[in-house]
Amino acid sequence: MNRNDLRTIKSYEGYPCLSITLPTHRTSPDNKQDPIRVRNLVTQATNRLLESFSRREVAGLLTDLENITNEIDYTHTLDGLAIFVNADVALKFYLPFTLNERVVIDQNFFTRDLVFAMNRTPRYWVLALSEKPTRLYEAVREDLEEVTAGTPFPLTHGGPGGASGLTNDPAVNRSAFRDEHHRIFFRNVDQALGELMAQDPLPLAVVGVDRFISFFREVGSHNDKIVTTLTGSHDRTSAHELGKLVWPLVKQSLAASRQQALSELDTAVGGQRYASTIGETWRFAREGRGALLLVEEGFHYPARVNASGTGLDPIEAPSGPEDMDDAVDETIETVLNMGGRVVFFEDGTLAQHDRIALILRY
Structure with a gap:
């Protein structure tokens, strides 16, 4: 899966969009449990759909779900599996990173875990x-x-x-x-x-x-x-x-790139051409000013945009559509989508910048 695949998945809208994700295994005997886990999740998804729709209303979706799961080649799975089915599309991806076990039915496909994994995986x-x-x-x-x-x-x-x-x-x-x-x-x-x-x-x-x-x-x-x-x-x-x-x-x-990025950050600090803290980096990234984002791998920050629309307020957990599961991932995506670069560091490396820093274009 690449970013174009991810953008395509995120572009689909219309209830119900069914997303199934789970960890899988590359080798025996662990992978012998994968078909059972998939069947259980498909059963869970089917039951949840039939709580809201008649079988006739979702017959096509259920058929597509059955067909796409029957196509899974369990001898070639990797560390994670993602399945996306709605009225228009049925897709599956074998992924080289693990995923949480989830069944999500929503207006859009659930991609948060994929965004997180792709952003933090080399x-x-x-x-x-x-x-x-x-x-x-x-x-x-x-x-x-x-x-x-x-x-x-x-x-x-x-x-x-x-x-x-x-x-x-x-x-x-x-x-x-x-x-x-x-x-x-x-x-x-x-x-x-x-x-x-x-x-x-x-x-x-x-x-x-x-x-x-x-x-x-x-x-x-x-x-x-x-x-x-x-x-x-x-x-x-x-x-x-x-x-x-x-x-x-x-x-x-x-x-070597990480060391070079730290040197570039030192130069940017001396020239007052940088931002630190998640609130500042998020704001400058949205303005298209992010050239290079430096961020600690384990840094996460659930947040809500403040009343002025220019900063972030921390939250314990998302409770509405206006909330961000992780403002760090939002910042990473924004920098990448606007042609910037992102370099990850071990936790503690960027402590003096509150775990995240952005070198500005201007």
Whole structure:
């Protein structure tokens, strides 16, 4: 699941929207209980729907719910499962992070737990460069899932030096001719990647032989997003094995990024171009001024917008639609949606800033 999937899910409206989430397991014997838990939650959801609707009114929804749950492949589940069904759509997602067990029936799909998990879980793109084909993966830690549906990926080089042969014209420099068509191909790869980067601007790990990485950097527009590279031919490397190779490199890079972010914050503090505390960071983020948000991983702040509309009042727990389950997540989402960056830190790192700080664009 990426941010575009999440935005799509959040866009659906109309009662009833049924959301089912639960933790799942990757290995036996723990995963033997997963089908039973899903069936129990489906039964719970069905009973709750029939308390408010006649069976005829929700017949289509119940059929879709049955069909989508019958499609679950329990041999390939990860750490969490999310199911969303209403009159218009039936979706399921295997997720590499655990979720609370919930059945929610509301005007919209329940996404709070997903937003929380996605915001606080290291996610990144892996681009495996090759002639046949170049593949894109969405990664969470060492878990890689190939991106295909609704995208141009995977992409195969069909030009000279790829699927088609090189010219035999002795007047043509075959090496230069081949290299130029590789540049054209990787420029197309970069353009296809850009469409997904615009929706979900994650860090990027690039995999491939030196020549291909060099061409991609030369013609690409995402060099600032590249956090690490893994050199070598990995055309036959499985997603599972590739994740084991890439994640340690990304993890090391993220640690360096945290140190760099702290240095940037020190500079911003000296230049009076920063905000601290959740109330201030939330307000400046909404104004579109957030360039880089620094936040402790365990920081949560249920809140209500104050009477003036410019600040936040803490609450014990949400009690109405105007309340925020977590103003920290709201701030994270706002910064990301407006093109800013977010870096997470261990609890206690940002104590002098009340656990959260924002470097301002202006």
